[in-house]
Amino acid sequence: MSLDRGFALLMNLLLALVCLACGPGERAAEARVGTLSQPPALELAAAASLAELAQEVASGWEARSGVPVRVRLAASSTLARQIRAGSETDLFLSASADWVDSLDVITRKAWLGNRLALVAAGEQDIMRGEIPRHLQGLQSLALAEPGVPVGQAAEAALASMGVALPSRVMRGAHARDVLSKVSQGAAPAGIVYVTDAQLDDGVGVLAVLPIESHPPIHYEAALLRPAARDLFDALDQRWALDLAKARGFLTQGEGNP
């Protein structure tokens, strides 16, 4: 028996896998055609650190306007790349203004603010003493990829505090990935948003990094298609800002310019 037969079998298997992989895409397309009688869903792309808030805002808007909203979550950098590559997106909530700069937008505005926290697995007491000294002693640290806003902010904070990157850096794809890496014990500590740190019971905050140690963290809202104009405007309405506050985000007048 020749290896060719094995190879052919393998190819068939691969082909079958490809077909399986294609399946859901086609079904999704059919679903969209099927719902034409309702108003089409708005496509909302949101930074991973906004996950829960974006969902809440989407449901809130759906309740108020009757327009369904679909939320897609990833690192802001990843979403920006997807939007540049032509993904159907009406509204983009980015964790950094930089990634909005690279896009063609109808209009944009600063929305929320956030702070960075040094976190570690397990219950933690807020650290006393010097943060830099503690950081210096770490052999390894979990940070987001350098292109991701929370990663950029964390590296800027470390630099301004005069702390060199440890030799071993566990890179997370986005803020939430960093959180789960710390929770899984992949690194003794990590830097995430304060709002993230509250979400995982397995992770405790060692310190909130000084707000002046890094450039201010701005979440920006970018309107990409006119369909989402009303939602874009509603982001600054009371109900939406209350939701954000409840999740620990900074709103106008709370150190958020």
Add this chain to the structure above:
Amino acid sequence: MSAVSLSILVGLLATLLALPPALFLGWVLERTRWPGRGVVYVLVLLPLVLPPVVTGYLLLEFFSPRGMLGRQLESIGLPVAFHLAGAVVAASVVGFPLLFMLVSYAYRSVDPALETVSRSLGRGGWETWWRVTLPLAWPGVAAGALLAFARALGEFGATIVLAGHVPGETGTIPLAVMALMDVPGAEQEVFALCGVSIFLGVLAVVGFRALDKRHRTRLELDR
């Protein structure tokens, strides 16, 4: 270490790690008959059809510092999850079904009557495997190893879950490409890594074809 040399290191180690169990299991499943064989077959081939992320997740449950095996390994100074060993294990497990299949086909192409003659001439089972089965199956085994190596180079899903992205330690080509895609102005590097991937892939497939041909020549010219 650069993503390219790291990928090659991880690929080599992953292939070496998968080879002994593939040679053993391939032989057992090809040359012996027992109830429950089918179940083992399914388990062995499962990583081929499971989403690599699922494979990675199951491995993480097992190898994480709190997992069954992970705790033991960590205590003897061999942490697997989120370390180089994790990248090797992930690539090894995902590449294993490919290697196993090709090793099985290589064994199947060796006439069992030759093994019987060998034993009849006084060589026991192990010696027969070493002196007859393996030398005859060798080019097929090597072809399988090459394919598994190529698969290991491209492994992403299980690796990102089990090993995470630690540049210089677990940051193989696919992980580096994934990270670089989100870095403004890194297109050059992404293109370079894509080029290297294509080059290595072509090399592996060409090598596979050559070894496969050699395997068939070796066994069929004699028939």
Add this chain to the structure above:
Amino acid sequence: MKFDLALSLTRPQGFCLDVSWSGDVDALALVGPSGSGKSTALGLLAGVEKHQGHLRLDGVEQAGTPLHRRRMGHVTQDALLFPHLTVMQNLHYSPWAHTLHGEGGVKEADVIDALHLEPLLDRRPRHLSGGERRRVALGRALMSVPRLLLLDEPFAGLDAQRRRDALSVLRHVRARFGTPLVLVSHVPEDIVGLAEHALRLEEGRLVANGAATSVLSAGETRVDNHMTGRVQPDGRVEVDGCDLVTAVPRGITGSVRLACFAHDILLATERPHGLSARNVVETQVTKLEEAGDAVLVHVARPAVAATLTPDAVSELSLAPGQRVFALMKATSISYLGPS
């Protein structure tokens, strides 16, 4: 060797083998048509397959002995040489091949010489002809110093001339190494002169057993006589003290292997005159043997047999001890090769 066999096997496809026999012979033949179970029976003797029943050789049950300790020189029909090894490496494959030097057993040089393997030693099996492969396989089995040699259709697929040659080589090997053997052949005539005793199988059952010639059926009488002799200065060949005129080509010297079919030999009770046959040898009848529908008449010097019809035997009143003249044409005594 003392055999005590009860070979019993049922295959899922319905084939059933059931052969029981015991006896003390050094060369046993299994004959019968294709599909009669000869090769299966030989495989069971070799131990390549498990069976219900028993197998005692010289009183020792073999069932519990693993294949690699049985020391059976099993030579299968397709020689099954190891394709990745040279002929020399094939010959040396058995671990016992390395222990035979100087132990008074089989010597490597003897095997190579007896089977004419010298020119093949560095070749790979894929560059050998079918007959060459079989010789190497036989050599490989002999080198493993087997207790019993099991040969499966050693002549299948060979043309008449090569078949004669192979048969003569086997006789030579038997005489030289003295290893007991079991031989399978679907051409019963091949076994005469090689095996003492024969079992005839049909559809997995033993249908006849007795002296090799006795299991031949009607029409199976192309028995061959093999001789070895020494070429004399005058070109004749001395065999068993008789100088014979033969078909040995000019220029050949030393020991030679010859063959002459039994049906090419005539017997006369008086010295004939005016005959073209070049050899007229005065000799004695030693034995009469039934062979199918004919009679094999064995004579003393040279030790050959002649095929006669039962009518001719009774007309000449042939009986053991009787003086006869054996008549052989020079051209019917073929030269097979050096000895």
